[in-house]
Amino acid sequence: MKNSEYWKQRQEAKFLKSEKDIIEFHNGLVKSFRRAKKSIHSVINNFYIRYADNNELTYDVAMEELNFDELKELKDELGKFKALALDSIGEFNLELENMSMRARITRYQALEMQIDAILNNLYDIDYEAYGTDKFIEIYKDQYYRTIFNIEQYKGFHSEFAQISNRAVEELINYPFSGASYSDRLWRQKDDLIFKLKDSLMDTIIKGTNPKELSEGFAHHFGNKEHEAYRLLQMENAFIVEQATLKGYSEDGIEKYEILATLDLKTSDICRRQDGKIYDVKKALTGVNSPPFHWFCRTTTIPHIQDDEAGKRIARNPITGKNYTVPAEMKYEQWYNKYVANDPKALAEEKKIKNRYSDKKQHTLYKEVLGKESPKSFVDFQELKYNDSKSWNIKQREYSTIDSINNKEWSDTYKEKIKSTYYNFRKENIELSWHGAQRFVDRNVSKNGVVRFTKEDIINIFDKRPNYIQPDGRLVNYENNIAIIRNSETNEIVSIVCRNNPKEEWRKND
Structure with a gap:
C-alpha cells in the first residue's frame, strides 16, 4: 500500500469514528431536549390548572404575588432541581439559599424560575458537562490512535506524553472560532428561554389557550436541537485536529498534509487547501488547519518523505531499546501495552470517571474547610489522584473539622x-x-x-x-x-x- 493511501484510510477511519461518537451523543441529547420540553409543558399546564378559569388566565392574576405557602412550595420544587444537579455533576447554578421566605415573587416569576431551572439542568448537565466529558474522551482516543498509526507505520515505539484532562478542558474552553463551547451553548440557552418566555407572555396577555404553545415550543426546541448538532460537529472537528496535531508533535512528525473529502459537498476553501503541506509548529485553526468552516469534514495526514517511509526502524532512537509495533498489531493491544497501565494515564482516567462524585466531594470540602480547601476543582482532583500523602492528610483534616x-x-x-x-x-x-x-x-x-x-x-x-x-x-x-x-x-x-x-x-x- 502506498504511503498516501495508508494515511488516507487511517485518518478517514479515525475521523469517522469521532463523528459516530458525536452523532450518538447528540441522539442522547435530543432525548434530553424532549424531556425538558415535556417538563416545561407540564409546569405550564399545572400553572394554568391552579390559577386559570376555564384555561383563561388574565395578566393581573398571573402577576399576583405568591403567598407564604406558595413561596415555600416553590423553594421545595426548585430544591429538587438542585438535588438533581448536585447528584449528577456536583454543582448547581441557580442561587436558592438567598431566596427569603418574605421575598416578593409573582406567580409568573415563579413559573419563569421553574422553566429556568429545567433549562439550566438541561444545558448544565446533559449538554455542557456530559459534552465536555465526551470531548475529553474523543481527544484522548484521537491522540492515542494518531500515535498508534504512526508507530505501526514506522515499526517502533517511542515514549510519549500522557494527556491530562485539564489540558483538554483548556482546549474546549478555547474560543477558536470567536467563542468557546460553553459560551456558545449558553447563548443558545438564553435565546431559547427568551423565545419560550416571549411566547408564554404573549399567550397570557392575549388570553389564548395554553395548548397553542405546543407548536411554537416544538419549533423553538427543534431549532436548538439542530444548533446543538452544529456546535457539537464544529467542536468535534476542532478537538480531533488538535489531538492529531499533538500526536504528530509527540512522534516527531514535522509536517502535515491537508486531506479534504472531495465530493459535491466539499467547500471551495477545502478544495483549495486539499494537498497543501504545512509545518506542525505553525498550525493555526481555520487558516492552515481544520476546521475551516461549520460542518467541515477536512482532516490531515502526516507528511513523510518517500525515503523516510522506506526506513522501518526497529530500535527506539531515544532509549536504544527495541519496541516493535508489528503491522498486524491491533489498536486495543497497543493501547493496553503502552497507555492503559501508565500511572498518569490511570490517574487521568479516574479523574474523568469520578468527575461528578468528586465535584460533590469538593463542594463539601469547601463548605467544611473554607479557605483551607483546594481552591479549584482541578487542584482538588490533582491532590486526590496525584499526591496520596497530602490527600490522606486533607481527608483527616476534613473529618476533624467536620x-x-x-x-x-x-x-x-x-x-x-x-x-x-x-x-x-x-x-x-x-x-x-x-x-x-x-x-x-x-x-x-x-x-x-x-x-x-x-x-x-x-x-x-x-x-x-x-x-x-x-x-x-x-x-x-x-x-x-x-x-x-x-x-x-x-x-x-x-x-x-x-x-x-x-x-x-x-x-x-
Missing part, C-alpha cells in the same frame, strides 16, 4: 478548637478533634497554672515514642506529660498530665 462543627459546643469554643488544630498543622503536627480539645482544656489548670505550652508539645512530639498502649497507640511521655499518638496516622489523639507512666504501658525499646 466533627468539631457537629459538636454541641458554642461557636466561640469551636473556633478555639479549630484554631488550635491549624496552629499545630503549621508545625506539621496533626491533632484529632479530641487531641485539639485536650490541649485547649488541659494546658492550663483550674488555678491558672500553665501545665504545658504548644512548644512543650512540639518538643516532646519530635522525639521517638517511648511507650506503647495495649491498643497499639504510641505514647511520648516526658516531664509528666503524655502525648498519645495514632500509630498509623501519627495524629495526636490525646494529651494527658500524669505523675507516672501507666502500668499497662509497655516500653518501646
Whole structure:
C-alpha cells in the first residue's frame, strides 16, 4: 500500500469514528431536549390548572404575588432541581439559599424560575458537562490512535506524553472560532428561554389557550436541537485536529498534509487547501488547519518523505531499546501495552470517571474547610489522584473539622478548637478533634497554672515514642506529660498530665 493511501484510510477511519461518537451523543441529547420540553409543558399546564378559569388566565392574576405557602412550595420544587444537579455533576447554578421566605415573587416569576431551572439542568448537565466529558474522551482516543498509526507505520515505539484532562478542558474552553463551547451553548440557552418566555407572555396577555404553545415550543426546541448538532460537529472537528496535531508533535512528525473529502459537498476553501503541506509548529485553526468552516469534514495526514517511509526502524532512537509495533498489531493491544497501565494515564482516567462524585466531594470540602480547601476543582482532583500523602492528610483534616462543627459546643469554643488544630498543622503536627480539645482544656489548670505550652508539645512530639498502649497507640511521655499518638496516622489523639507512666504501658525499646 502506498504511503498516501495508508494515511488516507487511517485518518478517514479515525475521523469517522469521532463523528459516530458525536452523532450518538447528540441522539442522547435530543432525548434530553424532549424531556425538558415535556417538563416545561407540564409546569405550564399545572400553572394554568391552579390559577386559570376555564384555561383563561388574565395578566393581573398571573402577576399576583405568591403567598407564604406558595413561596415555600416553590423553594421545595426548585430544591429538587438542585438535588438533581448536585447528584449528577456536583454543582448547581441557580442561587436558592438567598431566596427569603418574605421575598416578593409573582406567580409568573415563579413559573419563569421553574422553566429556568429545567433549562439550566438541561444545558448544565446533559449538554455542557456530559459534552465536555465526551470531548475529553474523543481527544484522548484521537491522540492515542494518531500515535498508534504512526508507530505501526514506522515499526517502533517511542515514549510519549500522557494527556491530562485539564489540558483538554483548556482546549474546549478555547474560543477558536470567536467563542468557546460553553459560551456558545449558553447563548443558545438564553435565546431559547427568551423565545419560550416571549411566547408564554404573549399567550397570557392575549388570553389564548395554553395548548397553542405546543407548536411554537416544538419549533423553538427543534431549532436548538439542530444548533446543538452544529456546535457539537464544529467542536468535534476542532478537538480531533488538535489531538492529531499533538500526536504528530509527540512522534516527531514535522509536517502535515491537508486531506479534504472531495465530493459535491466539499467547500471551495477545502478544495483549495486539499494537498497543501504545512509545518506542525505553525498550525493555526481555520487558516492552515481544520476546521475551516461549520460542518467541515477536512482532516490531515502526516507528511513523510518517500525515503523516510522506506526506513522501518526497529530500535527506539531515544532509549536504544527495541519496541516493535508489528503491522498486524491491533489498536486495543497497543493501547493496553503502552497507555492503559501508565500511572498518569490511570490517574487521568479516574479523574474523568469520578468527575461528578468528586465535584460533590469538593463542594463539601469547601463548605467544611473554607479557605483551607483546594481552591479549584482541578487542584482538588490533582491532590486526590496525584499526591496520596497530602490527600490522606486533607481527608483527616476534613473529618476533624467536620466533627468539631457537629459538636454541641458554642461557636466561640469551636473556633478555639479549630484554631488550635491549624496552629499545630503549621508545625506539621496533626491533632484529632479530641487531641485539639485536650490541649485547649488541659494546658492550663483550674488555678491558672500553665501545665504545658504548644512548644512543650512540639518538643516532646519530635522525639521517638517511648511507650506503647495495649491498643497499639504510641505514647511520648516526658516531664509528666503524655502525648498519645495514632500509630498509623501519627495524629495526636490525646494529651494527658500524669505523675507516672501507666502500668499497662509497655516500653518501646
